[in-house]
Amino acid sequence: MNRQDRRRQAKEARRTGGAAVSGASPARDALQEARLQQALHLMQEDKIDEAATLLKDAAALAPDDAETLNLAGIAAFRTGDAGAAQRSLQRAVQLSPALADAHVNLGNVHRAADRSSDAEACYRRALALEADNLDALFNLGLLQETSGDFISATESYKASLKLKPKFAEASFNLANVLKALSRLAEAEAAYRDAIRARASFPEAWSNLGTVLHERGDRAGAIEAYDRALVLDGDFAEAHYNRGIALQENGALDEAAAAYRAAIAAATANEDNHTGARLNLAATLREQGDLDAAEAAYRETAAAAPDYPKAAVELASLLMERGDLDGAEAVTADFLARHPGDLSALAFRTILLPQMGRGQEAHDLSDFGRLILPVECPAPPDFDDIGAFNRALAAHVLEHPSLVEAPASHATRNGRHSGELLVAPKGPMAYFEVLVQQAVEAWRETVEADPEHPFLVRRPSRLGLTAWAVVME
Numbered sequence: 001m002n003r004q005d006r007r008r009q010a011k012e013a014r015r016t017g018g019a020a021v022s023g024a025s026p027a028r029d030a031l032q033e034a035r036l037q038q039a040l041h042l043m044q045e046d047k048i049d050e051a052a053t054l055l056k057d058a059a060a061l062a063p064d065d066a067e068t069l070n071l072a073g074i075a076a077f078r079t080g081d082a083g084a085a086q087r088s089l090q091r092a093v094q095l096s097p098a099l100a101d102a103h104v105n106l107g108n109v110h111r112a113a114d115r116s117s118d119a120e121a122c123y124r125r126a127l128a129l130e131a132d133n134l135d136a137l138f139n140l141g142l143l144q145e146t147s148g149d150f151i152s153a154t155e156s157y158k159a160s161l162k163l164k165p166k167f168a169e170a171s172f173n174l175a176n177v178l179k180a181l182s183r184l185a186e187a188e189a190a191y192r193d194a195i196r197a198r199a200s201f202p203e204a205w206s207n208l209g210t211v212l213h214e215r216g217d218r219a220g221a222i223e224a225y226d227r228a229l230v231l232d233g234d235f236a237e238a239h240y241n242r243g244i245a246l247q248e249n250g251a252l253d254e255a256a257a258a259y260r261a262a263i264a265a266a267t268a269n270e271d272n273h274t275g276a277r278l279n280l281a282a283t284l285r286e287q288g289d290l291d292a293a294e295a296a297y298r299e300t301a302a303a304a305p306d307y308p309k310a311a312v313e314l315a316s317l318l319m320e321r322g323d324l325d326g327a328e329a330v331t332a333d334f335l336a337r338h339p340g341d342l343s344a345l346a347f348r349t350i351l352l353p354q355m356g357r358g359q360e361a362h363d364l365s366d367f368g369r370l371i372l373p374v375e376c377p378a379p380p381d382f383d384d385i386g387a388f389n390r391a392l393a394a395h396v397l398e399h400p401s402l403v404e405a406p407a408s409h410a411t412r413n414g415r416h417s418g419e420l421l422v423a424p425k426g427p428m429a430y431f432e433v434l435v436q437q438a439v440e441a442w443r444e445t446v447e448a449d450p451e452h453p454f455l456v457r458r459p460s461r462l463g464l465t466a467w468a469v470v471m472e
Contacts, residue, residue: 032062039071048078059088066096074105077112085109100126104135111143119143134163138170150177151423161193168198175204179211182401182418187211202231206238213245214406221245236265240276247283248407256283274304278313285317293317301330308334308343315347324355340457363452370454372445374438379430391427396420396468414471421466428466435464 035058042051052075059065059072073088089106092099107122120143126136141156157174161167175190191208195201209224225242228235243258259280266273281296297314304310311334318327328351331344338344345364352361382388396402401418409416420428439462449455 032058032065032068036068036071039075043071043075043078048075051075052079052081056084063091064095066092066099066102069095070099070102070105073102073109077105077109082109082113098129100129100133100136103129104133104139107136107143108139111139111146116143116147132163134160134167137163138167141170141173145173145177150181153177154181166197168194168201168204171197172201172204172207175207175211179207180418181422182403182406182416184211184215184403184406186400188215200231202228202235202238205231206235206241209238209241209245213241214408215403216405216407218245218249222249234265234268236262236269236271236273236276239265240273240279243276243279243283247279247286252283252287256280256287259283272303274300274307274310277303278310281313281317290317290321294321306338308338308341312343312347315351319351319354324351327351328355335453340453342454345453364454370446372438372442374441376434376438379427379434382430388427388430392431395426395428396470399468402468402470411469411471414469417468417470419465420468421464431466432464436462 035054039051039054039058042048042054052072055068055072055075058068062068069088069092073085073092076082076088077085086106086109089102089109092102093106096102103122103126107119107126110116110119110122120140123136123140123143126133127140130136137156137160141153141160144150144153144156154174154177157170157177160170161174164170171190171194175187175194178184178187178190188208188211191204191211194204195208198204205224205228209221209228212218212224213221222242222245225238225245228238229242232238239258239262243255243262246252246258247255259276262276263273263280266276277296277300281293281300284290284296285293294314294317297310297317301307301310301314311330315327315330318324318330328348331348331351334344335341349361349365352358352364376385378385378388382391396417399417399420402415403417404415405412406416421432425432443458446455446458448458
Protein backbone atom coordinates (compact mmCIF):
# COMPACT_ATOMS: atom_id res chain seq x y z
CA MET A 1 0.00 0.00 0.00
CA ASN A 2 1.54 3.31 -1.01
CA ARG A 3 1.44 6.63 0.89
CA GLN A 4 -1.47 7.98 -1.14
CA ASP A 5 -3.56 4.89 -0.31
CA ARG A 6 -2.76 5.25 3.37
CA ARG A 7 -3.73 8.91 3.32
CA ARG A 8 -6.99 8.11 1.53
CA GLN A 9 -7.89 5.38 4.03
CA ALA A 10 -7.04 7.63 6.97
CA LYS A 11 -9.16 10.40 5.52
CA GLU A 12 -12.09 8.08 4.95
CA ALA A 13 -11.73 6.66 8.43
CA ARG A 14 -12.03 10.17 9.87
CA ARG A 15 -15.05 10.92 7.72
CA THR A 16 -17.00 7.90 8.97
CA GLY A 17 -16.95 9.35 12.45
CA GLY A 18 -16.54 5.86 13.86
CA ALA A 19 -20.25 5.16 13.51
CA ALA A 20 -21.45 1.62 14.03
CA VAL A 21 -24.61 -0.36 14.58
CA SER A 22 -25.00 -0.60 18.32
CA GLY A 23 -27.25 -3.61 18.19
CA ALA A 24 -30.48 -4.85 16.73
CA SER A 25 -33.33 -2.35 16.97
CA PRO A 26 -36.57 -3.70 18.46
CA ALA A 27 -38.35 -2.67 15.24
CA ARG A 28 -35.67 -4.12 12.95
CA ASP A 29 -36.19 -7.67 11.67
CA ALA A 30 -33.42 -10.22 11.28
CA LEU A 31 -33.13 -9.66 7.53
CA GLN A 32 -32.68 -5.93 7.95
CA GLU A 33 -30.08 -6.53 10.67
CA ALA A 34 -28.22 -8.86 8.33
CA ARG A 35 -28.23 -6.18 5.62
CA LEU A 36 -26.64 -3.69 7.99
CA GLN A 37 -23.98 -6.12 9.13
CA GLN A 38 -23.19 -7.00 5.52
CA ALA A 39 -22.96 -3.28 4.66
CA LEU A 40 -20.58 -2.71 7.57
CA HIS A 41 -18.42 -5.58 6.35
CA LEU A 42 -18.35 -4.15 2.81
CA MET A 43 -17.35 -0.72 4.16
CA GLN A 44 -14.54 -2.24 6.18
CA GLU A 45 -13.37 -4.00 3.02
CA ASP A 46 -13.40 -0.64 1.21
CA LYS A 47 -16.20 -1.82 -1.12
CA ILE A 48 -18.03 1.45 -0.70
CA ASP A 49 -20.16 1.40 -3.86
CA GLU A 50 -21.60 -2.01 -2.98
CA ALA A 51 -22.25 -0.90 0.60
CA ALA A 52 -23.94 2.30 -0.57
CA THR A 53 -26.29 0.40 -2.88
CA LEU A 54 -27.18 -2.08 -0.15
CA LEU A 55 -27.80 0.67 2.40
CA LYS A 56 -29.87 2.75 0.01
CA ASP A 57 -32.19 -0.25 -0.41
CA ALA A 58 -32.18 -0.90 3.33
CA ALA A 59 -33.13 2.73 4.07
CA ALA A 60 -35.97 2.55 1.57
CA LEU A 61 -37.31 -0.53 3.38
CA ALA A 62 -36.90 1.06 6.82
CA PRO A 63 -37.24 4.83 6.36
CA ASP A 64 -37.64 5.42 10.11
CA ASP A 65 -34.59 3.42 11.25
CA ALA A 66 -32.08 6.06 12.41
CA GLU A 67 -29.08 3.71 12.51
CA THR A 68 -29.78 2.50 8.97
CA LEU A 69 -30.02 6.11 7.80
CA ASN A 70 -26.81 6.92 9.66
CA LEU A 71 -24.89 4.19 7.83
CA ALA A 72 -26.54 5.08 4.52
CA GLY A 73 -25.38 8.66 5.02
CA ILE A 74 -21.80 7.54 5.66
CA ALA A 75 -21.76 5.35 2.57
CA ALA A 76 -23.30 8.06 0.37
CA PHE A 77 -20.72 10.56 1.61
CA ARG A 78 -17.85 8.21 0.87
CA THR A 79 -19.11 7.69 -2.68
CA GLY A 80 -19.19 11.46 -3.20
CA ASP A 81 -22.95 11.98 -2.99
CA ALA A 82 -22.89 14.70 -0.33
CA GLY A 83 -26.52 15.68 -0.94
CA ALA A 84 -27.84 12.18 -0.24
CA ALA A 85 -25.53 11.90 2.75
CA GLN A 86 -26.84 15.12 4.26
CA ARG A 87 -30.48 14.11 3.73
CA SER A 88 -29.98 10.70 5.32
CA LEU A 89 -28.07 12.05 8.31
CA GLN A 90 -30.45 14.93 8.95
CA ARG A 91 -33.33 12.45 8.94
CA ALA A 92 -31.36 10.21 11.31
CA VAL A 93 -30.84 12.95 13.90
CA GLN A 94 -34.49 14.00 13.59
CA LEU A 95 -35.61 10.44 14.33
CA SER A 96 -33.01 9.85 17.04
CA PRO A 97 -31.68 13.13 18.50
CA ALA A 98 -29.61 11.17 21.02
CA LEU A 99 -27.66 9.25 18.34
CA ALA A 100 -24.30 10.98 18.81
CA ASP A 101 -22.58 9.23 15.91
CA ALA A 102 -25.14 10.59 13.46
CA HIS A 103 -24.42 14.12 14.68
CA VAL A 104 -20.69 13.50 14.15
CA ASN A 105 -21.23 12.17 10.65
CA LEU A 106 -23.51 15.07 9.74
CA GLY A 107 -20.80 17.38 11.04
CA ASN A 108 -18.30 15.71 8.71
CA VAL A 109 -20.59 16.38 5.74
CA HIS A 110 -20.88 20.04 6.74
CA ARG A 111 -17.10 20.30 7.27
CA ALA A 112 -16.38 18.92 3.80
CA ALA A 113 -18.74 21.54 2.35
CA ASP A 114 -16.98 24.36 4.29
CA ARG A 115 -20.02 24.94 6.49
CA SER A 116 -17.84 25.38 9.55
CA SER A 117 -20.42 26.74 11.97
CA ASP A 118 -22.88 23.93 11.14
CA ALA A 119 -20.13 21.34 11.51
CA GLU A 120 -19.03 22.72 14.88
CA ALA A 121 -22.63 22.71 16.12
CA CYS A 122 -22.96 19.03 15.18
CA TYR A 123 -19.71 18.03 16.91
CA ARG A 124 -20.63 19.96 20.05
CA ARG A 125 -24.10 18.40 20.07
CA ALA A 126 -22.47 14.96 19.91
CA LEU A 127 -20.16 15.89 22.79
CA ALA A 128 -23.12 17.16 24.82
CA LEU A 129 -24.65 13.71 24.38
CA GLU A 130 -21.38 11.81 24.92
CA ALA A 131 -18.56 13.80 26.48
CA ASP A 132 -16.13 10.98 25.67
CA ASN A 133 -17.06 10.68 21.98
CA LEU A 134 -13.61 10.31 20.46
CA ASP A 135 -14.72 10.93 16.88
CA ALA A 136 -16.48 14.16 17.81
CA LEU A 137 -13.41 15.45 19.66
CA PHE A 138 -10.98 14.51 16.90
CA ASN A 139 -13.11 15.89 14.08
CA LEU A 140 -13.70 19.09 16.04
CA GLY A 141 -9.92 19.38 16.23
CA LEU A 142 -9.66 18.94 12.46
CA LEU A 143 -12.24 21.68 11.96
CA GLN A 144 -10.43 24.04 14.33
CA GLU A 145 -7.07 23.31 12.72
CA THR A 146 -8.43 23.95 9.23
CA SER A 147 -9.96 27.25 10.34
CA GLY A 148 -6.65 28.38 11.85
CA ASP A 149 -7.79 28.15 15.48
CA PHE A 150 -4.67 26.25 16.52
CA ILE A 151 -5.05 26.88 20.25
CA SER A 152 -8.50 25.26 20.36
CA ALA A 153 -7.28 22.47 18.07
CA THR A 154 -4.50 21.59 20.53
CA GLU A 155 -7.07 21.23 23.29
CA SER A 156 -9.32 19.01 21.16
CA TYR A 157 -6.44 16.77 20.11
CA LYS A 158 -5.17 16.53 23.68
CA ALA A 159 -8.66 15.56 24.85
CA SER A 160 -8.74 12.89 22.12
CA LEU A 161 -5.43 11.52 23.36
CA LYS A 162 -6.71 11.33 26.94
CA LEU A 163 -9.41 9.00 25.64
CA LYS A 164 -7.05 7.06 23.38
CA PRO A 165 -3.38 7.60 24.30
CA LYS A 166 -2.01 5.60 21.35
CA PHE A 167 -3.92 7.52 18.69
CA ALA A 168 -1.32 8.17 16.00
CA GLU A 169 -3.40 10.58 13.91
CA ALA A 170 -4.28 12.72 16.95
CA SER A 171 -0.63 12.90 18.05
CA PHE A 172 0.44 13.75 14.50
CA ASN A 173 -2.17 16.51 14.11
CA LEU A 174 -1.39 17.85 17.58
CA ALA A 175 2.27 18.04 16.58
CA ASN A 176 1.35 19.88 13.37
CA VAL A 177 -0.57 22.61 15.19
CA LEU A 178 2.12 22.92 17.87
CA LYS A 179 4.68 23.30 15.09
CA ALA A 180 2.50 25.98 13.47
CA LEU A 181 2.51 27.78 16.83
CA SER A 182 6.34 27.42 16.97
CA ARG A 183 6.07 25.38 20.17
CA LEU A 184 8.80 23.16 18.81
CA ALA A 185 9.78 21.12 21.87
CA GLU A 186 6.15 20.11 22.38
CA ALA A 187 5.77 19.39 18.66
CA GLU A 188 8.82 17.11 18.70
CA ALA A 189 7.40 15.15 21.63
CA ALA A 190 4.03 14.78 19.88
CA TYR A 191 5.62 13.54 16.63
CA ARG A 192 7.55 10.97 18.64
CA ASP A 193 4.28 9.90 20.30
CA ALA A 194 2.75 9.45 16.84
CA ILE A 195 5.69 7.28 15.78
CA ARG A 196 5.46 5.18 18.94
CA ALA A 197 1.75 4.67 18.26
CA ARG A 198 2.37 3.74 14.62
CA ALA A 199 5.81 2.45 13.72
CA SER A 200 5.21 2.88 9.98
CA PHE A 201 4.39 6.59 9.76
CA PRO A 202 6.61 8.31 7.16
CA GLU A 203 4.78 11.64 7.40
CA ALA A 204 5.49 11.79 11.14
CA TRP A 205 9.17 10.99 10.58
CA SER A 206 9.46 13.67 7.90
CA ASN A 207 7.71 16.32 9.99
CA LEU A 208 9.82 15.36 12.99
CA GLY A 209 12.81 16.06 10.78
CA THR A 210 11.56 19.57 10.03
CA VAL A 211 11.22 20.30 13.76
CA LEU A 212 14.69 18.94 14.53
CA HIS A 213 16.08 21.03 11.67
CA GLU A 214 14.32 24.12 13.00
CA ARG A 215 15.86 23.46 16.40
CA GLY A 216 19.35 23.27 14.90
CA ASP A 217 19.77 19.48 14.89
CA ARG A 218 20.51 18.95 11.18
CA ALA A 219 22.06 15.51 11.71
CA GLY A 220 18.98 14.35 13.60
CA ALA A 221 16.78 15.88 10.90
CA ILE A 222 18.57 14.01 8.10
CA GLU A 223 18.28 10.77 10.08
CA ALA A 224 14.53 11.36 10.46
CA TYR A 225 14.14 12.01 6.73
CA ASP A 226 16.08 8.83 6.00
CA ARG A 227 13.71 6.88 8.26
CA ALA A 228 10.74 8.34 6.36
CA LEU A 229 12.29 7.33 3.03
CA VAL A 230 12.95 3.78 4.22
CA LEU A 231 9.21 3.54 4.81
CA ASP A 232 8.26 5.32 1.59
CA GLY A 233 10.98 5.83 -0.98
CA ASP A 234 8.66 7.90 -3.19
CA PHE A 235 7.85 10.44 -0.47
CA ALA A 236 8.58 13.69 -2.32
CA GLU A 237 8.37 15.94 0.74
CA ALA A 238 10.92 13.86 2.66
CA HIS A 239 13.35 14.05 -0.27
CA TYR A 240 12.75 17.80 -0.44
CA ASN A 241 13.26 18.40 3.29
CA ARG A 242 16.36 16.21 3.24
CA GLY A 243 17.71 18.34 0.39
CA ILE A 244 17.26 21.52 2.44
CA ALA A 245 19.21 20.09 5.37
CA LEU A 246 21.99 18.83 3.09
CA GLN A 247 22.18 22.16 1.28
CA GLU A 248 22.55 24.03 4.54
CA ASN A 249 25.28 21.58 5.55
CA GLY A 250 27.17 22.42 2.34
CA ALA A 251 26.64 18.96 0.82
CA LEU A 252 25.52 20.48 -2.47
CA ASP A 253 25.84 17.41 -4.71
CA GLU A 254 23.76 15.34 -2.30
CA ALA A 255 21.26 18.18 -1.93
CA ALA A 256 20.85 18.43 -5.72
CA ALA A 257 20.29 14.67 -5.89
CA ALA A 258 17.65 14.91 -3.14
CA TYR A 259 15.83 17.71 -4.96
CA ARG A 260 15.87 15.72 -8.20
CA ALA A 261 14.42 12.74 -6.32
CA ALA A 262 11.69 14.98 -4.90
CA ILE A 263 10.87 16.30 -8.38
CA ALA A 264 10.74 12.79 -9.83
CA ALA A 265 8.48 11.52 -7.04
CA ALA A 266 6.20 14.55 -7.28
CA THR A 267 6.00 14.34 -11.08
CA ALA A 268 4.84 10.73 -10.79
CA ASN A 269 1.90 12.10 -8.78
CA GLU A 270 1.25 14.92 -11.27
CA ASP A 271 2.73 17.55 -8.94
CA ASN A 272 5.31 20.11 -10.11
CA HIS A 273 6.79 20.59 -6.61
CA THR A 274 7.88 24.15 -7.32
CA GLY A 275 9.82 24.33 -4.06
CA ALA A 276 12.11 21.46 -5.04
CA ARG A 277 12.62 22.93 -8.51
CA LEU A 278 13.55 26.34 -7.09
CA ASN A 279 15.90 24.83 -4.53
CA LEU A 280 17.58 22.70 -7.19
CA ALA A 281 18.17 25.86 -9.24
CA ALA A 282 19.51 27.65 -6.15
CA THR A 283 21.86 24.75 -5.42
CA LEU A 284 23.21 24.80 -8.97
CA ARG A 285 23.65 28.57 -8.62
CA GLU A 286 25.52 28.08 -5.35
CA GLN A 287 27.78 25.55 -7.08
CA GLY A 288 28.61 28.17 -9.72
CA ASP A 289 26.93 26.33 -12.62
CA LEU A 290 24.98 29.37 -13.77
CA ASP A 291 23.98 27.92 -17.15
CA ALA A 292 22.34 24.93 -15.47
CA ALA A 293 20.84 27.18 -12.80
CA GLU A 294 19.30 29.47 -15.41
CA ALA A 295 17.85 26.50 -17.26
CA ALA A 296 16.38 25.20 -14.00
CA TYR A 297 14.89 28.58 -13.12
CA ARG A 298 13.35 28.92 -16.58
CA GLU A 299 11.88 25.44 -16.32
CA THR A 300 10.43 26.31 -12.91
CA ALA A 301 8.96 29.59 -14.14
CA ALA A 302 7.36 27.78 -17.08
CA ALA A 303 5.93 25.09 -14.78
CA ALA A 304 4.64 27.68 -12.27
CA PRO A 305 3.86 30.80 -14.35
CA ASP A 306 1.75 32.37 -11.59
CA TYR A 307 4.28 31.92 -8.78
CA PRO A 308 6.07 35.26 -8.19
CA LYS A 309 9.15 33.75 -6.54
CA ALA A 310 9.91 31.70 -9.65
CA ALA A 311 9.91 34.84 -11.82
CA VAL A 312 11.87 36.92 -9.31
CA GLU A 313 14.54 34.25 -8.74
CA LEU A 314 15.03 33.91 -12.51
CA ALA A 315 15.28 37.69 -12.84
CA SER A 316 17.76 37.80 -9.96
CA LEU A 317 20.04 35.29 -11.67
CA LEU A 318 19.83 37.19 -14.96
CA MET A 319 20.78 40.38 -13.13
CA GLU A 320 23.72 38.57 -11.52
CA ARG A 321 24.84 37.46 -15.00
CA GLY A 322 24.65 41.02 -16.28
CA ASP A 323 21.55 40.50 -18.41
CA LEU A 324 19.62 43.47 -17.03
CA ASP A 325 17.30 43.70 -20.01
CA GLY A 326 16.43 40.03 -19.63
CA ALA A 327 15.74 40.49 -15.91
CA GLU A 328 13.55 43.52 -16.63
CA ALA A 329 11.63 41.60 -19.28
CA VAL A 330 10.91 38.71 -16.91
CA THR A 331 9.45 40.97 -14.22
CA ALA A 332 7.58 43.13 -16.73
CA ASP A 333 6.00 40.03 -18.25
CA PHE A 334 4.99 38.74 -14.83
CA LEU A 335 3.51 42.11 -13.84
CA ALA A 336 1.57 42.26 -17.10
CA ARG A 337 -0.18 39.07 -15.98
CA HIS A 338 -0.22 39.90 -12.26
CA PRO A 339 -0.40 43.70 -11.89
CA GLY A 340 0.63 45.01 -8.50
CA ASP A 341 2.51 41.88 -7.37
CA LEU A 342 4.66 43.12 -4.52
CA SER A 343 7.53 40.65 -5.01
CA ALA A 344 8.07 41.66 -8.62
CA LEU A 345 7.66 45.36 -7.83
CA ALA A 346 10.13 45.15 -4.95
CA PHE A 347 12.71 43.47 -7.17
CA ARG A 348 12.35 46.22 -9.74
CA THR A 349 13.28 48.84 -7.13
CA ILE A 350 16.68 47.06 -7.00
CA LEU A 351 16.98 46.40 -10.72
CA LEU A 352 15.89 49.72 -12.24
CA PRO A 353 18.64 51.91 -10.70
CA GLN A 354 21.23 49.61 -12.27
CA MET A 355 19.60 50.32 -15.63
CA GLY A 356 19.80 54.09 -15.15
CA ARG A 357 16.10 54.28 -14.25
CA GLY A 358 16.45 55.41 -10.66
CA GLN A 359 13.49 57.79 -10.76
CA GLU A 360 11.15 54.92 -11.64
CA ALA A 361 12.47 52.96 -8.68
CA HIS A 362 12.02 55.96 -6.39
CA ASP A 363 8.46 56.46 -7.56
CA LEU A 364 7.68 52.83 -6.75
CA SER A 365 9.07 52.96 -3.22
CA ASP A 366 8.64 56.57 -2.14
CA PHE A 367 8.53 56.01 1.61
CA GLY A 368 7.55 59.59 2.28
CA ARG A 369 4.41 58.96 0.29
CA LEU A 370 3.63 55.37 1.19
CA ILE A 371 4.32 55.37 4.92
CA LEU A 372 2.23 57.26 7.47
CA PRO A 373 3.84 57.74 10.91
CA VAL A 374 1.30 57.28 13.70
CA GLU A 375 1.88 58.07 17.37
CA CYS A 376 0.06 55.44 19.42
CA PRO A 377 -1.68 56.44 22.64
CA ALA A 378 -1.37 54.32 25.76
CA PRO A 379 -4.10 51.65 25.73
CA PRO A 380 -6.60 51.36 28.58
CA ASP A 381 -5.20 49.89 31.80
CA PHE A 382 -1.73 51.40 31.18
CA ASP A 383 -0.47 54.66 32.66
CA ASP A 384 1.67 55.52 29.63
CA ILE A 385 3.13 54.02 26.49
CA GLY A 386 6.29 53.03 28.36
CA ALA A 387 4.29 50.82 30.72
CA PHE A 388 2.58 49.24 27.73
CA ASN A 389 5.94 48.55 26.04
CA ARG A 390 7.24 46.90 29.20
CA ALA A 391 4.14 44.70 29.34
CA LEU A 392 4.65 43.71 25.70
CA ALA A 393 8.29 42.82 26.41
CA ALA A 394 7.34 40.70 29.43
CA HIS A 395 4.69 38.90 27.39
CA VAL A 396 7.19 38.09 24.65
CA LEU A 397 9.85 36.87 27.09
CA GLU A 398 7.35 34.42 28.62
CA HIS A 399 5.84 33.26 25.33
CA PRO A 400 5.88 29.45 24.85
CA SER A 401 6.84 29.76 21.17
CA LEU A 402 10.14 31.60 21.79
CA VAL A 403 12.91 29.56 20.10
CA GLU A 404 16.66 30.08 19.94
CA ALA A 405 17.79 30.99 16.39
CA PRO A 406 15.26 28.88 14.43
CA ALA A 407 16.60 27.67 11.09
CA SER A 408 13.74 29.13 9.05
CA HIS A 409 14.42 32.71 10.21
CA ALA A 410 17.35 35.08 9.94
CA THR A 411 17.60 35.54 13.71
CA ARG A 412 21.05 34.58 15.06
CA ASN A 413 22.38 35.08 18.58
CA GLY A 414 18.83 35.63 19.68
CA ARG A 415 15.39 34.12 20.00
CA HIS A 416 12.41 34.30 17.64
CA SER A 417 8.77 33.82 18.61
CA GLY A 418 5.93 32.24 16.73
CA GLU A 419 2.57 33.90 16.08
CA LEU A 420 1.70 36.30 18.90
CA LEU A 421 -1.90 37.00 17.86
CA VAL A 422 -3.18 33.74 19.30
CA ALA A 423 -4.72 33.16 22.70
CA PRO A 424 -3.73 34.08 25.29
CA LYS A 425 -2.89 37.40 23.62
CA GLY A 426 -2.29 39.38 26.79
CA PRO A 427 -1.19 42.96 25.91
CA MET A 428 -0.92 41.92 22.24
CA ALA A 429 -4.71 42.29 22.09
CA TYR A 430 -4.25 46.04 22.59
CA PHE A 431 -1.35 46.12 20.14
CA GLU A 432 -3.55 44.48 17.51
CA VAL A 433 -6.18 47.20 17.95
CA LEU A 434 -3.53 49.93 17.69
CA VAL A 435 -2.29 48.52 14.40
CA GLN A 436 -5.82 48.22 13.03
CA GLN A 437 -6.50 51.84 13.96
CA ALA A 438 -3.26 52.94 12.29
CA VAL A 439 -4.17 51.10 9.11
CA GLU A 440 -7.56 52.77 9.04
CA ALA A 441 -5.83 56.13 9.45
CA TRP A 442 -3.57 55.22 6.50
CA ARG A 443 -6.59 54.33 4.37
CA GLU A 444 -8.14 57.72 5.08
CA THR A 445 -4.92 59.70 4.49
CA VAL A 446 -3.12 58.05 1.54
CA GLU A 447 -5.04 58.63 -1.65
CA ALA A 448 -5.48 56.17 -4.50
CA ASP A 449 -3.31 56.85 -7.55
CA PRO A 450 -4.14 55.28 -10.94
CA GLU A 451 -0.50 55.76 -12.00
CA HIS A 452 0.99 53.80 -9.09
CA PRO A 453 0.82 49.97 -9.27
CA PHE A 454 0.26 49.61 -5.51
CA LEU A 455 -1.91 52.65 -4.77
CA VAL A 456 -4.22 51.91 -7.69
CA ARG A 457 -5.09 48.64 -5.90
CA ARG A 458 -5.08 49.72 -2.30
CA PRO A 459 -5.88 46.75 -0.03
CA SER A 460 -9.50 46.44 0.98
CA ARG A 461 -8.92 43.90 3.77
CA LEU A 462 -6.40 43.65 6.60
CA GLY A 463 -4.61 40.43 7.47
CA LEU A 464 -2.34 40.80 10.49
CA THR A 465 0.40 38.56 11.85
CA ALA A 466 2.85 39.41 14.62
CA TRP A 467 6.03 37.91 16.01
CA ALA A 468 8.92 39.10 18.15
CA VAL A 469 12.71 38.85 18.18
CA VAL A 470 14.72 38.87 21.41
CA MET A 471 18.35 39.71 20.65
CA GLU A 472 21.26 38.97 22.96
